[in-house]
Amino acid sequence: MLHGSLWDKILIVALPFALTGIMQQLFMAADIAMLGQLVGKEAMAAVGSNSSIIATTLSLFIGISLGANVVIAGFIGQRNEKGVHDAVHTAVLVALICGLVMTVIGELITRPLLVALAVPAELLDMAVMYLRIYLLGMPVILLYNFESSIFRSQGDTRTPLICLVISGLVKVVLNLAFILQLGMTVDGVATGTVIANLISSSLLFYFLRRSKSTIAVHMQDFRIDKKILKRMLQIGVPAGLQGMVFSLSNICIQSAINSLGADVMAASAAAFNIEIFAYFIINAFGQVCTTFTSQNYGARQLERCRQVMKISMIQDLLFSAAICGLLVWFGIPLLHLFNTDGAVVALGFIRLKYVAGLEVINTVIEIISGSMRGYGNSLIPAVITFFGICGTRITWVYTIFQTQMDFEILMIVFPVSWIVTAAAICVAYKIFMKQLNSDMP
Template sequence: MMDVQKKMTVDMLHGSMAGPMVIFALPLALTGVLQQLFNTADTLVLGQFVGTDALAAVGNNAPIISLLVNLFIGISLGANVVIARFIGAHDLKETIRAVHTSFLLALLLGIFVAVLGELIARPMLELLAVPDSVMPAAELYLRIYFLGMPAIGLYNFESAIYRSRGNTWTSLKALAAASGLNIVLNLVTVLVFDWGVGGVAAATALSNYLSAWMLYHALCHEHGIIRLEPGAIRMEKSYAKEILRIGLPAGIQGMVFALSNLVIQAAINSLGTVVMAASTAAFTIEINIYVLLIAFGQAVTTFVSQNYGAGNLARCRKATKTGFSVTMLVTVVLSALACLFANELLALFNDNPAVIEIGRIRIFYIIGFYFLCVFIEILSGALRGYGYSLPPALLMLVTICGVRIAWIYTAFAAKPTFTNIMISYPLSWVITAVLLIGIYAFYRKHIKPLALRL
């Protein structure tokens, strides 16, 4: 057992950097792909076996779901940073305390978001100007999905605990099992029981609980410093505060993207059901590529965190440079392939020629400019690793959310076309990347040795 765990754990403090970072990031990227597969499986099954209206209903929920899931992912990064620092400093006692605090914090946040989600489900959909024809299905899917929020919160925090130790494989295995269950249940609920959107949403919620339970079971049977003892679970206020100090801005940063997408989704909805379906299909493709950028950004965060805890600032800087180079290479290759095979990829979701043609526009304007996001993910990831999570979050509130919303209410209002909506994405990325480079350079000059006592 110990040998297996050792093989799954990446040494971030010694030796070469590129190889271990890729080994760390690839399972993390696959985990992100599988997380997106939950929604992808829903859209595929509904689009192929139920119809365009069902596909559009789920697509309208994507920005809302992203808003809350990004919050969980961001806050869990706070747990990742705090635990990784103590591991890098070889402080075993404090590592154990931080692990148990993280678990309880995840559970409480998950319950809170589930309750809040049920209260705001209908108002959020009305804010998106969801058409009456798809409103009942969209609301049903969203309310059932919210019931799985405690599981989503636990899974992301449990994954962060493993990630801080250098293990990204265990989380991948748990999610792979849950994804398989989700696909099977989707097909059964639609083809056998004809439950439509409600059945698909229930299948997704149940699958989320499976992934959370599998990681909980694994943590309880760990033999190392991240072992979870149910009787020792309690809230250490100082660690919870530090997790939120680092994680909440990171969650806000992720939510900023989703917030701007809410406004954009409303603009897309105004252009009709066909455009809504095309945008949903293209979004599913693009998000499955973007998870690779997120994975390398989180890899940089963890590598920087451990080495910062160990007092090795030179290796922290090396982690950032290595992460940037590898991520840029992967992003350029995948973006080129997606643009080249755009028609074939879109046809997997819907073979309507109009849907494919409109979907191509989104792929070219978004995936074609993903190289700009490498600057954003890697530099903000490095800043989080040092503990500077707020500056990039505030920046993106203005440059991502602000620019896109301003564009929708000015340029799109003057010329309401789908292409005009898509232009807001690369425009906001250019502004953000340029300013973030300056912020990173400023903070790197002022980084001081870390004092671990919280």
Template sequence: MRDTKVDMLHGPLAGKLFWFALPIAASSMLQQLFNAADTAVVGKFADAAALAAVGTNGEIVAFIVSLSAGLAVGTNVLLGMCIGKGEKKDIQGVIQIAMVLALAVGLVGLLLGQVVARPILVLIHTPEEILDLAVQYLRIYCLGYPALLVYDFGSAILRSKGDSRRPFLILTFSGFINVGLNLFFVIVCGLGVAGVAIATDLSTLFSAGMVVWWLIRETDEIRLSVESLCFSGKFVGKIVSIGLPAGLQGAVFCLANIFIQSAVNSFGSIAVAGSAISMNYEYFSYYILSACGQAATTFVSQNYAAGNRQRCRRILVLCLVGSVLFDSIVNTPLVIWRQAFSGIFSSEAAVIEAACQRMLIVLALGPVCGLYEVPAGVMRGMGYSLRPALMTMLGICLFRIVWVETVFRQVRTLPCLFIVFPITWAITLVLIWGTFRLVAWDKLKGNEGSAA
């Protein structure tokens, strides 16, 4: 296999950033397609109760995935800093501890999931008729949590040296395996909800196995040495201090989205269906912005540690331009021909109208998100994870909840509800750039210097 390492410290940046971010965005988009296929399988070949049981776990699963991915960010950033400083001994230490931490946290999550599955589902008012099925799904899903963390941390290790291609390949193969196992367990074995959860766990286990296999076969400093695995507290605090805020940020997003979805639900099935259509396109839009933010984090972590301040500033500018440009390329045709794109999912005029209302407001202004995602990513790459996470939670999550509970209660229309998205983006934009000015601006001045 050709060398997958990317030299982030020298040479032209634009092409490297593009080819690093592209597989990340494509991975998320593929995962979204595979999730839709899973839903289609259980909806088509099981029954309505099974579909509802899987669906009601959606935000809980999103919480788990966000927390896992966020924790992995800590590994990515810390390794990037070690690579930038050329500290090969510390690189090995971070890798060994990261994988042990992934297994340890994963096992705790596995056990916790078995205990709290029912209380959580009762707390979110899961209908009694699907409660047992929903609990069954969540408990089985949590059995795969250690594998999920191993994959996330392993992928973070690969991305820390610029390799986003292999995590993409792993996720692609895993997705096809997941769909195939879903068909087998649901149609052939008749396992319904349990079959969907088992298929997810097995495909995640495949992903974890593949990433570990590749790390063991590495020949450079990021090689995983299984016989040297041990737990030491030296790097755990740094990994958690960077990763946990990022994970909690995504988790709180889920809470805010529950409030928005609850408000949409109050308009009835037509509004729910229309909103769901728009959300399918919004996911793809956001994945582009998120990939640019992740690219900024990874590239800045190495260059900031190496003292390449001017290069860090260039990364910031290129990622800002790239996020807005590529997201606009995707969103513009969706907004212009929104009725046609909505018609792919429904032929009902009322549903299409509801979808178009949301698309016109949310997708048209979507590229604004990149203007705060990228500087937040740069700050994480510099080791400042808590501040951008708090600003994002305040600007987006908290304000959306406040809006639903105040303004929306007075003006109960869909446009009034959907306008909260660009409003909260604007608020977060101001908060993030204000924080960036205070925390990062002076540290990125000049060309050389210590990263301390």
């Protein structure tokens, strides 16, 4: 990361990372498709109603894991082996503790939360069942994300991908067995998810134990370094809040979707499981931009940091434009994989047009945010995202949507919020870099 060409290296790291997210979503999409085809659109809608809650819950801790990535990558850039060792052990321990806490809290608030989100009464019990079982796996879900960040800090995105593929295949087999052989519904899919996450996190832990590099873990060395944890939180919490802002605004939108009925809920769940593939491409380059920037900034190579941002932006725009175009072009047949109901498919395509079709705008937000986090500043992107994304979407739901409660009107808010936020973050980045240049010796 510190020497030689960047064009090939960024691709080599970003594409497996993107593929990890895509594979993860493919396995989740398989859950929705199995329920839609083998159980019914009610089960599919019940699981879909939980997607924004799960995304919000995970966003904060994925952000903190990104903070761990930045801190470890910075130590690698500085060639500080003790710092790497202490940061790795701190990250793993924090993941397990946070996972246990979130399991307890989540189990207590599941039903009241889903009621507050206006999940229809006929879907509520299934939605509650799915979420409660899913939350039991929070410790291993967070462990996998933190372990993945540790591997990414040294440019290894392939090991997390391999572990995910293995666990994902097991998950598909388990889901089919639970649904077809045991007659389970959403509880079978949730149980398969928990088991799969246990497998993937255990595999990564095994590879960390066997590693010969500075990221190796040793059972006797687990402790939380308060100074390192503070730095992880300084970077990770704003990054996590930025992700939560997206998810919280989507919860608001999900509540509006729920008010439009089961067909719209099922259509939105199906479209979400398609459009999210574009996001994983966009987000992968943003995350890799963070890792490359943090290592080079740790080595005080500011010009190389600027090149990382430029190259990441170009590559991300090209790949995301291609995937967004393909998702819309093949939107109808892809939606039929989830449900063959004509009304559900037509509604799902409305969402694909406005979200997947225009998500390339989000590239600007992800890359600039990733670059600024690599420098150790994740507060500015978080604040801008809060006002640009969350503010725009919530305002839209409670003003424009209320005047015409139509699914298409609701979906237009996605590109509008991206345009507002992208414009603001471009201005902020110019100001930030000007200040950074003046502060550098």
